[in-house]
Amino acid sequence: MPRVERRQRKAAERRGRRSERIAELWLMLKGYQILARRVRLPMGEIDLIARRSQVLAFVEVKQRKSLALAQDAVSELAWRRISAAAATWAARRNDLVTLTWRYDLVAIVEGQRPHHFRDYWRP
Numbered sequence: 001m002p003r004v005e006r007r008q009r010k011a012a013e014r015r016g017r018r019s020e021r022i023a024e025l026w027l028m029l030k031g032y033q034i035l036a037r038r039v040r041l042p043m044g045e046i047d048l049i050a051r052r053s054q055v056l057a058f059v060e061v062k063q064r065k066s067l068a069l070a071q072d073a074v075s076e077l078a079w080r081r082i083s084a085a086a087a088t089w090a091a092r093r094n095d096l097v098t099l100t101w102r103y104d105l106v107a108i109v110e111g112q113r114p115h116h117f118r119d120y121w122r123p
Contacts (some may be wrong), residue, residue, distance in 0.1 A: 019063035024105035026114040032057070040090050044081030048106075050088065056099040057118070061110065063108040067115060069074050070107035073115040077123045 024034055032050040039046040048059040060082060065069035082103065089094055105120040 007091055014017040016061075017037045022063045022108055023059065023061040023114055023116075024048055026106065026116065026119055027057075027059070030116065036089070038059055040086060040088055041085045043084035043088060044078075044083075046085050046089065049086075050104075050106075051096075051099070054088070054099050055102055057104045058082060059104045059106055060120075061106045061108065063110075065109070067107055067109050067112075069118070070109060070115070071105065074105065080123070082121045 020037065024037065027048065027050050028034060030052070032052045034048060034050050035056075036049040038045070039049060046058050047061040048057075050057045050059055060072040060074050060078075062070040064073055086101065086103075090101070101123075102119050103121040105117040107115040107117065109115070
């Protein structure tokens with residue numbers, strides 16, 4: 001991999017991690033408890049898993065130049081992978097079986113407060 005491409009990938013990774021930290025703090029300010037970060041499983045990955053009351057939210061975080069671009073950044077296939085990863089992760093946690101599941105999106109746009117879209121996608 002060329003050096004320039006490697007630097008661009010590292011910069012994108014840093015932006016992604018920063019955006020996830022911002023989203024995490026935003027959710028915590030809204031009363032969510034963060035249960036897991038950057039869950040990576042063979043079938044997919046989940047940026048954040050958060051709980052508030054009886055709701056378990058599997059959260060995808062996207063940082064883009066505009067809100068519309070962030071909202072369109074996750075494909076149907078990606079949501080299906082997130083859903084499969086969520087099922088696998090939750091199967092290991094008997095204490096969460098009775099909670100209502102939700103798939104949320106947190107959009108990060110420079111110069112704006114985070115946008116939290118609850119129940120953004122449904123399987």
